Amino acid sequence: MAGTTRFFDEMLGGDATAREPYRDYDGWFRAEDIARLRRKSDEAETFFRRTGITFNVYGADEADERLIPFDIVPRILSGREWSRLARGIEQRVRAINAFLHDIYHRQEILRAGRIPKNLIVHNDAFLPQMIGVTPPGGVYTHIVGTDLVRTGEDEFYVLEDNARTPSGVSYMLENRETMLQMFPELFTRIRVRPVSDYPTRLRRSLAASAPSACEGKPVVAVLTPGIHNSAYFEHSFLADQMGAELVEGHDLRVVDGRIAMRTTKGYQPIDVLYRRVDDEFLDPLIFRPDSMLGVPGIFDVYRAGGITIANAPGTGIADDKAIYSYMPDIVEFYTGEKAILQNVPTWRCSDPDALFFVLDHLAELVVKEVHGSGGYGMLVGPAASKKELAAFRAKLAARPANYIAQPTLALSTCPILTKAGLAPRHVDLRPYVLVAPDRIDLVPGGLTRVALKKGSLVVNSSQGGGTKDTWVLED
């Protein structure tokens, strides 16, 4: 299927001329010398190395810090395209927050029979400790990274709602910085909406969610598992750009009913903790007792309104892949509107009929683990060998409830610069949404991930994907 389909290309229309949003870029590109662009491309790598924008690969040598490959051809969206996406994302994020509040309080949606009760209460991502807890300002997901894919001019699908601790926003910012340095002339010709104020907006949004215990200007800190975490660069980058302290579990303790950090002048309370540590490691007294990354007692302080944790514990239930298929219902239930953005049709393998269908069509489908992420443990049917298919079939039959399946989407392509000039590669898009009690804020842009291998549909950096700068035009 993948070999014969004509994919929608972000840059070139059906007649191989540039689509509207790419018109100016195309004009510039045609006048450029490919050899010069290739040199620029190498410069970009040096730039990233020097800045230290690297990620650590688990299992690899500790000293091995890798770069995520960067491609210099931007992914461009028109202002009109963006505003439609923005409305759809806002709607979805509003629904997710209402859903989370409901599911941890009265559970109206279960009573109404719109979602099976078992799917929630027997789900590992559902946190019983959060029942009856209302986070400060009622915000559950302070930061959401919605993964979108495109299959046609007006066809966008939400692939995943990352409602726990979405990463990658530092690449959105650094990719733009790199482009500004390398191609200043492009930005004088084409009016691209800026993304550089994301950290300021993030700080403002987090501060607006400060708990009632906060006196004066909210103190914000970023909690990282430490320098060996694969996303450490991003943690330090965001803390730095926000002017917030970057803390680890051992810098924190409970002092007088607040979470306080050890400073050179003694312990100082924190109001908002932007944590980049998973739920289960947050508090060894409540969750995993062997966790060294969290703070003993933080959950009690949280329940008593002494600190804001962003995102709130237990938000994973909203981006669980088994819940995903109910998202259109969830949006409708809480907003009273039809979902603006489409969901990818999804077969829940826990359902015997669906399982039968999936096993029968395995070679055409994408099958994912319900709790998986990062492109690990998934099967791309059309790209899999007979042996891989057989092995996966066995796994699927053994634990059907652990999987969902989706049709192989004809992901749009966007050109990358190769030795031979431009060549189309599949892309997705992750915009970042900030939620405060009083507003939802979207930075015009996001992270475009690109599968660098010809024909590949997996864009994850852990699987050899790269990134591009994402432009939203001022139009």
Add this chain to the structure above:
Amino acid sequence: MLGKTAGGLFWMFRYLERSENTARLVDAGFRMALVRGGDSSEEWASVIDTAGARSAYLSAYDSFDGARVVDFLLRDTGNPSSVLSSVETARSNARLVRTALTREVWEATNEAWMSIRDSLKRPVRVQDVHDVLALIRQQSALVRGALHGSMLRNDGYDFARIGTFLERADNTARILDVKYYVLLPSLAQIGSSLDNMQWETVLRSVAGQRAYRWLTGGEIAPMGIAEFVILDSRMPRSLAFSVGKLAENLGYLEQDYGIRHRSQEMADSLHAQLKGRTIDTIFEGGLHEFLTDFLRDICSLGIQIELDYRFFG
């Protein structure tokens, strides 16, 4: 500022200072070996002593061969004070305190790490030693330049400076202590060309040979050298200068925080003691004894700073 961050800055700059000093030490030893010719294992042994690495070195090798010593001091990752280890440690501390550094300082540190690591990938050939040492000094100068040119003059800067001068005071005192016997007045040795070279090595290890010549009009005398390296507060690697800077930067912290800690008391009293000494009284009480006391005081001061500013839990 987080206690951990203060500690990270302190150690980052201690290790950067150490890498530079180790490079200087290798430079001086290398030069001595070249000038003397023949067997220079005694000279290299004293270089290893100065680096405080005798037992670590002897657990790996049994003779003080020039190429081995150079390799051990520059690129042996089993030696925590080798240039390569120091730069690695400095850089991982920099990553830890990334939020307390300007982009310029971080990038300079990261580049120093990349280029030094690159130049030390393989054993350094004799004909390349000079260039590699120059690169190490240059890279550390770039980090220092970025620090001066771009960092806010707040507590973070103070901790960086305190780390620098604590390490420098320690390193300079060690250099003197290993060579103290060549600086002792002894009629038999005066004027021999071997002595001249030994004295010059001391000066070279603290990058003071040119300044000393200018100040003394070319006359080299052991006591004068000792005075210059211990008491001359114009000399940026002398004990008096380093301790003065330590007291000064701790003083800024005292003003900034409005608290006088024990570390301030210790630094001020160490500074006052040095100012009150003359080189004659130091020699009377014994140069070696003086340096031993000094090294002990510097070590206690470091520990007290860690406690006063809560570097650890």
